[in-house]
Amino acid sequence: MISALKKSVCSSLEALSEKPFYRLLRHCVDRMFYDGAGSRTGEVDASIGIILAILAAPGAFVSLALFSKYGAFFLWFRAYYVKDPVGSLLRSGATLHFDPYTASLPDEYFFIVLSMVVAAAVALWKWDRLLPDRRDYANLAHLPLRSRDIFFANLTALLLLAALLSADINAVSSLLFPLLACGSREVFSYTALFFATHIVSVVLAAAFGFLGVLSVLAVLMSALPYRAFRKASIYARSAVLIFLVALLTTSFSEPAKIERLERGASAWSRFPPPAWFAGLCQSLRGIREPLFCSLSAAAIFGTICAFLVALSAYALSYRRSFVRSAETMIVLPAGGAIASHAFRLADLLLLRGSLERAGYRFVLKTLFRSEAHSLAWIGFTGIGVILW
Amino acid sequence: MVALEARELTKCYLPSVPAVRDLSFCLAEGQVLGFVGPNGSGKSTTMKMLTGLLQPTHGQVLWCGAAIQRDLLQYRKRLGYVPEEPDLYPFLTGWEYLELVGTLRGLPRKSLTAKIDALLALFSLAPHRHSAVASYSRGMRQRIVLIASLLHDPSLLILDEPLSGLDVTSAMIVKDLIKTLGERGKAILYCSHVLEVVEKVCSHIIVLRKRRTLAYGHPSELMKSAGQSSLEHAFAHLVEGGDAAQAARDIAAVMSSV
Ligand SMILES: Nc1ncnc2c1ncn2[C@@H]1O[C@H](COP(=O)(O)OP(=O)(O)OP(=O)(O)O)[C@@H](O)[C@H]1O
Numbered sequence: 191m192i193s194a195l196k197k198s199v200c201s202s203l204e205a206l207s208e209k210p211f212y213r214l215l216r217h218c219v220d221r222m223f224y225d226g227a228g229s230r231t232g233e234v235d236a237s238i239g240i241i242l243a244i245l246a247a248p249g250a251f252v253s254l255a256l257f258s259k260y261g262a263f264f265l266w267f268r269a270y271y272v273k274d275p276v277g278s279l280l281r282s283g284a285t286l287h288f289d290p291y292t293a294s295l296p297d298e299y300f301f302i303v304l305s306m307v308v309a310a311a312v313a314l315w316k317w318d319r320l321l322p323d324r325r326d327y328a329n330l331a332h333l334p335l336r337s338r339d340i341f342f343a344n345l346t347a348l349l350l351l352a353a354l355l356s357a358d359i360n361a362v363s364s365l366l367f368p369l370l371a372c373g374s375r376e377v378f379s380y381t382a383l384f385f386a387t388h389i390v391s392v393v394l395a396a397a398f399g400f401l402g403v404l405s406v407l408a409v410l411m412s413a414l415p416y417r418a419f420r421k422a423s424i425y426a427r428s429a430v431l432i433f434l435v436a437l438l439t440t441s442f443s444e445p446a447k448i449e450r451l452e453r454g455a456s457a458w459s460r461f462p463p464p465a466w467f468a469g470l471c472q473s474l475r476g477i478r479e480p481l482f483c484s485l486s487a488a489a490i491f492g493t494i495c496a497f498l499v500a501l502s503a504y505a506l507s508y509r510r511s512f513v514r515s516a517e518t519m520i521v522l523p524a525g526g527a528i529a530s531h532a533f534r535l536a537d538l539l540l541l542r543g544s545l546e547r548a549g550y551r552f553v554l555k556t557l558f559r560s561e562a563h564s565l566a567w568i569g570f571t572g573i574g575v576i577l578w
Numbered sequence: 579m580v581a582l583e584a585r586e587l588t589k590c591y592l593p594s595v596p597a598v599r600d601l602s603f604c605l606a607e608g609q610v611l612g613f614v615g616p617n618g619s620g621k622s623t624t625m626k627m628l629t630g631l632l633q634p635t636h637g638q639v640l641w642c643g644a645a646i647q648r649d650l651l652q653y654r655k656r657l658g659y660v661p662e663e664p665d666l667y668p669f670l671t672g673w674e675y676l677e678l679v680g681t682l683r684g685l686p687r688k689s690l691t692a693k694i695d696a697l698l699a700l701f702s703l704a705p706h707r708h709s710a711v712a713s714y715s716r717g718m719r720q721r722i723v724l725i726a727s728l729l730h731d732p733s734l735l736i737l738d739e740p741l742s743g744l745d746v747t748s749a750m751i752v753k754d755l756i757k758t759l760g761e762r763g764k765a766i767l768y769c770s771h772v773l774e775v776v777e778k779v780c781s782h783i784i785v786l787r788k789r790r791t792l793a794y795g796h797p798s799e800l801m802k803s804a805g806q807s808s809l810e811h812a813f814a815h816l817v818e819g820g821d822a823a824q825a826a827r828d829i830a831a832v833m834s835s836v
């Protein structure tokens with residue numbers, strides 16, 4: 191019985207993989223994960239397993255670090271609270287509730303920022319792979335495939351990638367964080383609600399981040415001529431990256447601001463996007479503050495907008511990049527003009543000897559030899575600045 | 579029977595600068611039509627218009643009497659195309675690439691696998707079939723593209739410099755293959771700079787120059803009309819290539835000048 195079932199599942203999977211659309215879909219997924227630029231820039235591209243492990247790590251470590259804040263043993267050890275059999279914690283004598291929903295807001299905010307920033311950073315990293323390129327055109331366009339099918343296969347692959355990433359980034363923290371935060375409560379439904387609302391908000395935040403970057407890419411690609419787009423690409427990516435690093439820094443200041451403004455309404459515009467999702471999370475948990483209602487409306491509206499803009503601009507830019515590829519795609523090295531002006535200025539002001547000039551040029555050109563290398567530099571510098 | 583017809587094909591990449599102008603010809607089943615011309619004369623542009631990859635600015639491409647745009651999918655099912663540059667996915671192995679192309683063409687899995695294995699062996703790629711394309715030489719990539727164009731037994735083959743990068747043995751195989759396929763009734767468009775091969779395999783030749791058709795006919799007719807004994811000389815005469823030996827001497831002189 192089981193072996194027959196296994197056989198039928200295997201044969202139907204095999205039949206599915208023979209279908210051109212599913213083969214195309216598999217190919218589109220593959221090309222998103224593997225570097226298409228060839229061996230020269232391939233060194234920056236790690237394998238899928240390593241990428242997934244790296245992306246999952248921050249959530250896991252931060253959840254573990256929260257043990258000291260929420261662990262019942264630590265609460266008891268600090269002699270602040272004693273365990274209450276009904277499920278709430280009472281300070282000896284006075285009735286002081288330790289409410290995980292309110293107490294966890296800063297951590298919830300951090301997980302939301304993390305989820306959003308990582309999803310957006312991956313979209314930024316895979317920027318060149320999100321749209322079909324010259325190579326796809328050369329290999330697929332002359333085959334008997336509808337361009338509609340190629341478009342949907344690529345789009346499905348994109349959404350699968352986004353789903354896989356948000357699952358990966360949030361996998362460990364979604365399990366550990368609710369268990370830790372609600373460890374002091376013995377009512378299962380309380381933890382379940384915490385768990386569900388946490389997952390909804392971090393997944394929506396990741397979707398928002400990913401779709402937001404995709405929208406920027408697709409709008410630029412549809413609005414600019416191809417050459418201008420290639421040149422503007424690195425600047426746009428750097429700007430988005432700096433914005434993402436700035437978002438990371440908000441996890442220190444924003445939660446306190448949200449707590450202070452708890453009574454204000456229609457204040458969503460004063461908060462960065464992660465705060466919208468933190469508000470959504472609190473609203474879903476039944477905390478009926480006007481601020482949270484306003485923030486959650488902004489979160490839902492923002493996600494829908496990001497989805498619509500990304501989808502329509504993606505369809506437009508897809509047409510530009512693929513259907514008219516043979517006429518418009520001329521491979522150009524990006525940028526160069528600004529760098530050469532900067533070097534000339536440095537020659538005038540700082541670098542006197544020819545060896546010095548050549549040395550600086552060589553070192554800087556090597557460090558910033560591709561868009562991926564430049565972005566890695568900008569990202570790490572930003573993180574360094576935050577830590578400092 | 580006429581399989582493919584080009585009617586007054588014109589392509590302008592930039593407004594009012596034609597890359598190909600008013601090109602017309604017919605290709606019958608069993609015919610091998612050679613496309614020759616200097617660099618930039620518009621051969622590859624023509625090939626791309628014939629495959630439907632480029633939309634002509636004016637003119638039409640007809641397959642069995644109907645415009646290819648009317649049923650591009652059916653047309654592409656019958657078409658095998660070898661592009662000028664084999665720009666393959668570096669992360670796929672040769673075998674995987676062919677499997678991808680075959681599956682996307684809707685070929686049944688069993689016969690596809692057998693065909694890929696047999697063709698890889700015949701093109702001496704069997705030992706490398708599971709290596710990534712990134713590690714292939716130019717000629718190996720060219721062989722993969724050639725196999726990909728043959729997998730579905732097409733009725734029309736459009737070959738844009740199929741011998742480039744191939745070693746002597748593979749080039750000989752491909753040369754004989756083109757001849758054999760022509761004899762078997764396939765319509766073949768063969769674009770090349772190797773005139774000895776064009777002379778041997780093509781039943782008709784089109785010479786392009788400055789985006790226009792300069793001559794069209796059987797190789798022997800072209801040689802006769804140009805009053806030359808070989809196609810190479812006839813070509814040089816037709817495109818006004820000048821004295822090649824003199825040009826070579828001039829280059830050497832410039833190189834050694836101080
Ligand atoms: N994508 C493009 N954009 C603009 N112009 C182009 C493009 N592709 C080709 N051209 C121009 O069209 C003309 C014909 O080019 P094409 O590639 O068809 O020549 P060709 O005969 O195949 O040359 P070769 O023998 O070098 O392969 C050339 O002048 C070329 O500069």
Ligand SMILES: [Mg+2]
Nearest residue numbers: 621622623662
């Ligand atoms: Mg060419």
